[in-house]
Amino acid sequence: MSPPSEVRVRIAPSPSGFLHVGTARTSIYNWLFARHHRGKFILRIEDTDLERSDPELVEVILEGLRWLGLNWDEQPYYQSKRFEVYPSYAEKLLQQGKAYHCYCSPELLKQKREEAIREKRSVKYDRHCLRLSEEEKKRLEAEAPPKAIRIKIPPGETSFHDLVYGDLSYDNADIDDLIIMRSDGRPTYNFACVVDDYEMKISHVIRGNDHIPNTYKQLLLYEALGITPPQFAHLPLSLGIDRSKISKRDGAVAITDYRQMGFLPEAMVNFLALLGWSPGDDRELMSTSELIEAFSLERVSQSNPVFDIEKLKWMNGEYIRSRDDNELVPLAAPFLIEAGLTTKLAVEIRWEYMKKVVGLLKGRCRLLTDFAELGRYFFTDKFDYEPEGVKKHFSSPECNPWLASLAERYSSLQKFDLQAIETSLRGLAEELGISAAKLIHPTRLATTGMTKGPSLFELLEVLGREEVVERLERAVDFIRGNPTPADKTDTG
């Protein structure tokens, strides 16, 4: 299906201080759709509710979109800067008798609503102000109380073809005469949305399925205004682990939280794109350009998916592994600095060292924070030996002389390179008549404090002879029951 004219989609967040993962996902779908059709991706800030809006909060949303790599076209639009465009549309409806003034106070309406809920009646405006007599209207006009404008919903049925859900329809009798202009002259959401989508020539409205009820209202507004509505596509809502809307209970709602947790934006985009959409084959790891190429609204599913962070972590690990060491250094560095293991300057000075460290670690990382977690010993010798490891590898009586001999061998090596490190350790094991493993495990524990990690020989080479020998000797002392206080920190 190829849209007739230019594809123009929009994402319309309200400034709340953060970019919600749900909004991020909706943005991704809109963006993929726009890029697939070589159309435009518009950003519109819905800040008509002045009480709750703050220009500063907008920047956080833009930052989130930038991080994900969702570049927008044209300048962002702000509804708050467009207040002058809405009244004329409302005026037109008023003149045609398709809308009417409502003098009911918010307090009164609230009261009526609460009453309806209490009496378990359906909550709907009673059209009190539509039925006003001419005298009453005159009297009210003379008093000049604040008045809002309501759309008069005609009887009938409203239906449309949703690009995801198919044919949908709704009885107009269940739709309220909603307020389109507040008494202070500002438009309400549904009205501003219609006017803006029209003026911005939006071709497809792609948003969460929680907006389906709004779509009927907006369709009625389009009809009253006599303008052609865009096409609609509603997305299944991504749910938290408890199956309700994603909330703080699920760990994180702001996209920036995921950045802090050590996720890569590409993994985030890939994962979120697949949450409710699939290319139809078995592909899962997809680059952004593959996603753009394959994306279509027809393949969006209709049921609400659960956001499973475990799968996201797996995917993130795949992305970390596929990145080359040079790219990975700047990605991992902030987390190492955050953990106090190095500094920005040190990273630059010891770039080659960083590259090797990151290269050794990346196969085991699922999050960027794992680099700090698993690689501490590359930056400091201030670490404790894993108690389990001590029990397992430092307890045999022969272990100590073995480590001492290894330290001796290493210090007398001509060249401390991978080849020599391995040959000399294996040679020693053979001379001692033990398996190499018997020597490898204590050595790993002595030099890293850990029982697991990258290839021992490779990490020893990266650590360097001096550091390795020193750490071996310290372990020998420790085993003798006379541990050396570890206080040397290598920051660079």
Next chain:
RNA sequence: GUCCCCAUCGUCUAGCCCGGUCUAGGACCACGCCCUUUCACGGCGUAAACAGGGGUUCGAAUCCCCUUGGGGACACCA
């Protein structure tokens, strides 16, 4: 209370529109084996689903209805 939407492994999903090729495929997670100095990666394998009930049909995961379950919406918020 009223209305709307949805329903395949624990989770994400393929298959559904155009019934037979489905003893239901892939992925995450779990478990086992292999590789291996450890961990991880990788490879191989195991466990795991058509919500229930009625129809229609020679035949239903696929079409229809009901039940149940889940989600969402009903503001001078967006």
